[in-house]
Amino acid sequence: MASVPSLASTVQQRLADALSAALPEAGSADPLLRRSDRADFQANGILALAKKLKGNPRELAAQVVASVPADDVLREIEVSGPGFLNITVSDRAITGTLSARAADDRLGVPLADGAGTTVIDYAQPNVAKEMHVGHLRSAVIGDAMVRILEFTGEKVVRRHHIGDWGTQFGMLIQFLIEHPHELDHEDEAAVSGEEAMSNLNRLYKASRALFDSDPEFKERARRRVVDLQSGDERTLALWQRFVDESKIYFYSVFDKLDMEIHDPDVVGESGYNHMLDETCRILEESGVAVRSEGALCVFFDDVKGPDGKPVPLIVRKSDGGYGYAATDLSAIRDRVRNLGADSLIYVVDARQSLHFKMVFETARRAGWLSDRVKAVQLAFGTVLGKDGKPFKTREGETVRLVDLLDEAIERASAVVREKAQDLSEEEIAERGAQVGIGAVKYADLSTSAARDYKFDLDQMVSLNGDTSVYLQYAYARIQSILRKAGDARPRAHAELGLAPSERALGLHLDRFGEAVAEAASGYEPHKLAAYLYQLASLYTTFYSECPVLKADTPAQVENRLFLCDLTARTLHQGMALLGIRTPARL
Numbered sequence: 001m002a003s004v005p006s007l008a009s010t011v012q013q014r015l016a017d018a019l020s021a022a023l024p025e026a027g028s029a030d031p032l033l034r035r036s037d038r039a040d041f042q043a044n045g046i047l048a049l050a051k052k053l054k055g056n057p058r059e060l061a062a063q064v065v066a067s068v069p070a071d072d073v074l075r076e077i078e079v080s081g082p083g084f085l086n087i088t089v090s091d092r093a094i095t096g097t098l099s100a101r102a103a104d105d106r107l108g109v110p111l112a113d114g115a116g117t118t119v120i121d122y123a124q125p126n127v128a129k130e131m132h133v134g135h136l137r138s139a140v141i142g143d144a145m146v147r148i149l150e151f152t153g154e155k156v157v158r159r160h161h162i163g164d165w166g167t168q169f170g171m172l173i174q175f176l177i178e179h180p181h182e183l184d185h186e187d188e189a190a191v192s193g194e195e196a197m198s199n200l201n202r203l204y205k206a207s208r209a210l211f212d213s214d215p216e217f218k219e220r221a222r223r224r225v226v227d228l229q230s231g232d233e234r235t236l237a238l239w240q241r242f243v244d245e246s247k248i249y250f251y252s253v254f255d256k257l258d259m260e261i262h263d264p265d266v267v268g269e270s271g272y273n274h275m276l277d278e279t280c281r282i283l284e285e286s287g288v289a290v291r292s293e294g295a296l297c298v299f300f301d302d303v304k305g306p307d308g309k310p311v312p313l314i315v316r317k318s319d320g321g322y323g324y325a326a327t328d329l330s331a332i333r334d335r336v337r338n339l340g341a342d343s344l345i346y347v348v349d350a351r352q353s354l355h356f357k358m359v360f361e362t363a364r365r366a367g368w369l370s371d372r373v374k375a376v377q378l379a380f381g382t383v384l385g386k387d388g389k390p391f392k393t394r395e396g397e398t399v400r401l402v403d404l405l406d407e408a409i410e411r412a413s414a415v416v417r418e419k420a421q422d423l424s425e426e427e428i429a430e431r432g433a434q435v436g437i438g439a440v441k442y443a444d445l446s447t448s449a450a451r452d453y454k455f456d457l458d459q460m461v462s463l464n465g466d467t468s469v470y471l472q473y474a475y476a477r478i479q480s481i482l483r484k485a486g487d488a489r490p491r492a493h494a495e496l497g498l499a500p501s502e503r504a505l506g507l508h509l510d511r512f513g514e515a516v517a518e519a520a521s522g523y524e525p526h527k528l529a530a531y532l533y534q535l536a537s538l539y540t541t542f543y544s545e546c547p548v549l550k551a552d553t554p555a556q557v558e559n560r561l562f563l564c565d566l567t568a569r570t571l572h573q574g575m576a577l578l579g580i581r582t583p584a585r586l
């Protein structure tokens with residue numbers, strides 16, 4: 001493992017050294033290096049510095065240029081405009097740096113300084129309920145963030161805060177007691193996700209109907225809630241059957257999403273039951289929470305309802321029942337104290353933002369979140385239909401996630417089949433799933449999480465534009481060129497001059513680590529997606545302008561194959577960080 005400094009950071013360092021050599025009084029002033037269209041980079045920092053030192057910026061710039069040592073990284077530095085520096089690096093430096101990246105399994109991407117422990121709360125469906133399109137984003141964004149953070153060296157603990165507790169279980173359990181075979185299967189060893197969910201659905205509907213029509217059943221269901229909360233063994237065992245049945249279904253959906261969810265990481269709301277009393281006691285004793293109309297509440301100066309009255313966070317209801325907030329507060333205590341979290345991320349719908357704002361603030365007041373622990377809601381927007389309204393079926397019902405994924409796979413398989421040259425039926429099916437699921441994930445990850453986006457399958461599986469299919473085809477095309485060229489991994493030839501499109505591609509390849517670091521530190525996978533899309537576009541330009549296998553000399557053939565190979569590896573690694581497959585043949 002060898003981290004490779006990017007050319008940008010090398011140039012930045014050279015300029016910073018030259019600045020302090022030319023102007024010792026400048027201290028450690030920042031040359032402010034940017035990418036540029038005029039040259040490879042532009043440095044703007046001298047302007048501000050000249051202002052501060054009351055000097056002439058152009059003169060100062062010339063002085064700095066004179067202090068830059070001649071070497072083989074910088075090809076040209078010129079003073080431009082009021083005192084900018086335009087910087088061009090040498091072709092040799094580009095190829096040399098890329099060659100060092102290629103020699104490293106991590107493509108030279110460094111581990112982050114000061115990595116710590118992040119607990120990430122994502123993919124949190126609810127027991128005995130169908131997963132709908134709203135559960136897609138949390139799973140997809142969360143999974144990408146886990147991969148990105150782990151790649152930067154962060155220790156990541158996953159938590160799937162499933163909804164597995166609440167009064168509705170009284171009704172379900174009571175119904176199961178009265179209809180004991182409703183969750184039985186013909187073959188217990190091989191229950192499919194679909195079968196599990198359809199059982200749960202049927203049971204849910206039947207018990208709901210009874211609950212609404214039969215007051216005596218309703219009463220028995222209420223008493224069952226009390227049994228559940230007091231830990232009655234038989235009641236708990238039946239509750240566990242609902243959880244287990246639901247997990248069969250959840251895992252089948254996550255499997256379709258090509259996502260690994262591990263059982264020990266599924267710690268639902270019920271996992272914090274043993275802490276709820278204590279959480280409330282501490283809040284009340286410390287005065288963070290107060291009783292109001294029988295409920296235990298936390299108030300905030302800036303949280304008011306439409307009537308101007310303060311809206312509290314209710315930690316315990318007036319009937320003594322605990323809600324969502326008590327659980328989340330207890331989870332924070334557990335994650336900070338027992339899991340050692342330095343950062344807490346919650347990948348949850350933006351509509352729950354007020355809840356998290358109040359929960360975090362409460363935890364800070366109680367001292368459960370100190371200044372050194374970061375708590376962030378990675379809030380995401382709504383998935384919209386083509387009409388721009390929240391996604392619904394024609395009948396106005398919420399869309400089942402499984403149906404959506406199946407349709408994506410079907411559409412993608414059609415695209416793959418149409419382009420297939422030498423693929424078997426089995427391969428078409430496998431690629432169809434990789435392309436379809438990739439398309440759904442990429443559409444979600446390529447816009448910033450906070451924004452709503454339209455779920456438009458036609459657009460998602462299109463071969464043109466900012467889609468995963470475009471990226472996957474770029475990757476597969478490169479693989480086909482590399483196959484034609486033979487087995488050996490191509491080597492770089494740093495002595496060769498580069499064409500403009502080779503330089504542009506090369507400089508972008510060199511930025512991979514920056515793109516990963518940005519996506520990791522701001523929790524913004526869309527920045528990585530944007531980087532990859534640009535990479536594929538630059539590759540397309542390179543490929544149309546520079547013949548590869550028919551280049552002029554054997555050394556140039558190999559150098560271009562080297563660029564192809566590094567582009568493919570970067571695409572593969574980047575897509576893997578987004579949770580998307582890159583099949584070698586499409």
Ligand code: ARG
Binds near residue numbers: 121163348
């Ligand atoms: N199960 C919840 C839902 O479906 C999301 C849970 C989010 N996580 C949390 N710690 N509150 O809306």
